[in-house]
Amino acid sequence: MARPTREEARDTRRLILDAALELFAAGGFAGTSMRQIARAVGVRESALYHHFESKAAIFEAMVMELGPGKMRRFDELDLDASLAGGLEPLLRSFARLLMEESARPREQKFIRLMLAEAPRLKDAGVLHNPMLTGMTYLTGVFEALARRGAIRPGDPELHAVEFMGPLVMLRLTYLVLVEGAPDMERLFALVDAHVHHFHDSVKPKEGTC
Amino acid sequence: MARPTREEARDTRRLILDAALELFAAGGFAGTSMRQIARAVGVRESALYHHFESKAAIFEAMVMELGPGKMRRFDELDLDASLAGGLEPLLRSFARLLMEESARPREQKFIRLMLAEAPRLKDAGVLHNPMLTGMTYLTGVFEALARRGAIRPGDPELHAVEFMGPLVMLRLTYLVLVEGAPDMERLFALVDAHVHHFHDSVKPKEGTC
DNA sequence: ATTATCTATAGATCTATAGATAATGC
DNA sequence: ATTATCTATAGATCTATAGATAATGC
Numbered sequence: 096m097a098r099p100t101r102e103e104a105r106d107t108r109r110l111i112l113d114a115a116l117e118l119f120a121a122g123g124f125a126g127t128s129m130r131q132i133a134r135a136v137g138v139r140e141s142a143l144y145h146h147f148e149s150k151a152a153i154f155e156a157m158v159m160e161l162g163p164g165k166m167r168r169f170d171e172l173d174l175d176a177s178l179a180g181g182l183e184p185l186l187r188s189f190a191r192l193l194m195e196e197s198a199r200p201r202e203q204k205f206i207r208l209m210l211a212e213a214p215r216l217k218d219a220g221v222l223h224n225p226m227l228t229g230m231t232y233l234t235g236v237f238e239a240l241a242r243r244g245a246i247r248p249g250d251p252e253l254h255a256v257e258f259m260g261p262l263v264m265l266r267l268t269y270l271v272l273v274e275g276a277p278d279m280e281r282l283f284a285l286v287d288a289h290v291h292h293f294h295d296s297v298k299p300k301e302g303t304c
Numbered sequence: 305m306a307r308p309t310r311e312e313a314r315d316t317r318r319l320i321l322d323a324a325l326e327l328f329a330a331g332g333f334a335g336t337s338m339r340q341i342a343r344a345v346g347v348r349e350s351a352l353y354h355h356f357e358s359k360a361a362i363f364e365a366m367v368m369e370l371g372p373g374k375m376r377r378f379d380e381l382d383l384d385a386s387l388a389g390g391l392e393p394l395l396r397s398f399a400r401l402l403m404e405e406s407a408r409p410r411e412q413k414f415i416r417l418m419l420a421e422a423p424r425l426k427d428a429g430v431l432h433n434p435m436l437t438g439m440t441y442l443t444g445v446f447e448a449l450a451r452r453g454a455i456r457p458g459d460p461e462l463h464a465v466e467f468m469g470p471l472v473m474l475r476l477t478y479l480v481l482v483e484g485a486p487d488m489e490r491l492f493a494l495v496d497a498h499v500h501h502f503h504d505s506v507k508p509k510e511g512t513c
Numbered sequence: 514a515t516t517a518t519c520t521a522t523a524g525a526t527c528t529a530t531a532g533a534t535a536a537t538g539c
Numbered sequence: 540a541t542t543a544t545c546t547a548t549a550g551a552t553c554t555a556t557a558g559a560t561a562a563t564g565c
Contacts, residue, residue, distance in 0.1 A: 097518050097561040107517080121423055126334030128553060142518055144555065211420035213481045214330055226477050253497045260498075261469030263476070268436055272422050288462045289469075296505040306535040306544050316543080337527060351544055353529065 108146045110136045112160065115153045120204035123211055124154055154212075161205045175243070182245050183294040190262055190286050197266050198277065206271050226263075230255055246297040254297060261289045317355045319345045321369065324362045329413035332420055333363055363421075370414045384452075391454050392503040399471055399495050406475050407486065415480050439464055455506040463506060470498045 099105075114135035118127040129150055133140045147153045177185050196202055230252070237254040240246045246254065269282040308314075323344035327336040338359055342349045356362045386394050405411055439461070446463040449455045455463065478491040 097559085099518070100562065123332045123334050123420065125332050125336075129555085130553070138517090139519060140554080141520085141556080145517060150554075207423065210422075211332065213419075214416065214483070226473075226481055230477060250497060253494060253501060256470045256473060256494060256498060257501055260471070260473035261465045263473045264465060264469035267472070268439060272436075274423075285462060285465060288459060289465060292462060292466055292505065296501065306533085308544070309536065338529085339527070347543090348545060349528080350530080350546085354543060359528075 111143060111146055112157055116157055116204050120207045178245055187290045190290050194286055197270050203270055233259055247299050258293055320352060320355055321366055325366055325413050329416045387454055396499045399499050403495055406479050412479055442468055456508050467502050
């Protein structure tokens with residue numbers, strides 16, 4: 096035994112991170128032991144310490160890998176080009192993308208873990224609440240949209256809250272806090288309805304009364 | 305020592321529950337030891353077992369006490385009478401009440417605990433996700449409002465999502481996931497702006513174009 | 514020589530229980 | 540007799556380390 100041959104070699108670091116995410120999401124950081132992680136991976140505890148200095152180091156590596164805000168997908172976006180297809184389709188595809196991503200098992204577990212360990216995130220070297228970071232970013236987007244007249248003028252933070260609030264809540268109720276398979280059909284129907292409702296309430300007023 | 309005199313007697317059960325809420329909210333259920341709770345209360349571990357069978361029993365008692373959905377405040381409400389003052393003031397006072405309540409330290413800790421322990425709630429005898437219960441309830445309220453023409457017709461679940469989503473998110477960002485004193489002024493400004501925006505989007509259409 | 518594992522274990526917890534002690538309320 | 544605490548401890552479990560072993564890549 097001891098060191099495995101090249102044929103048997105596996106990416107143990109990867110396996111540790113995957114097993115730890117699974118276990119942390121289900122039992123919490125403190126509720127998961129190095130022993131459980133080792134058992135899930137199929138190695139001894141001491142092998143874990145070869146890859147990570149401590150249990151906290153596993154958590155930190157996980158946050159570093161999955162954490163830094165997925166909100167920046169708008170960054171690669173040329174607002175003017177995207178707006179050519181219309182504001183509502185743009186918002187809808189963003190909202191659907193967010194939900195599809197959140198529905199992925201790894202993301203579901205990670206969001207659950209972040210919510211559960213929120214009070215301890217700072218100790219793990221995560222300076223800012225990911226939710227706040229996302230909101231700050233979206234606020235900037237709505238500011239830009241208002242500047243070019245794509246939406247009617249107003250408090251951009253309010254627009255960010257009105258747009259993201261229902262999405263965050265739908266994600267919580269349908270994806271994060273639910274157990275078993277989520278009702279994706281109902282979820283997407285509500286997402287589309289929300290986008291339509293939101294768009295209706297911010298689109299520039301047209302015509303005269 | 306041993307049993308304290310009547311003068312020194314304290315409500316130890318109450319003190320245990322309070323200390324446990326504090327510690328569970330900060331460190332999670334698994335991250336908190338009976339030893340820590342005993343130290344916080346100022347008794348020995350064995351005294352805890354006089355009041356509760358186990359650590360899990362403390363958690364269960366806590367959920368039983370604080371859990372059963374605070375959403376039912378609408379129950380004591382005569383919709384018709386309340387609507388006399390106008391829909392927007394009614395919604396605003398509900399939203400502000402929800403935020404004021406969520407801002408109370410005990411509630412903040414409890415919400416944090418519920419989010420953190422959500423995957424383990426079923427084991428604690430909590431059958432339903434409190435968030436879903438609240439949404440079901442609110443959906444009924446908006447159905448009633450639509451039936452009596454106080455809001456324009458539409459999917460009542462969508463209305464519940466549009467109304468509560470931003471409130472849930474504001475609560476998360478400003479009260480639950482934040483550390484230190486929350487910026488209540490900015491929070492209430494956003495709550496009021498949200499209620500106004502929401503009311504604008506659901507009030508019955510008046511006049512003709 | 515380095516890397517990835519193993520066996521074995523030290524030392525620190527932690528939950529829960531047994532049995533003693535003293536105040537209370539009948 | 541009952542209630543609420545204490546002291547003491549059994550027994551389980553947990554994090555982390557020391558040192559051995561064998562495969563890898565130079």
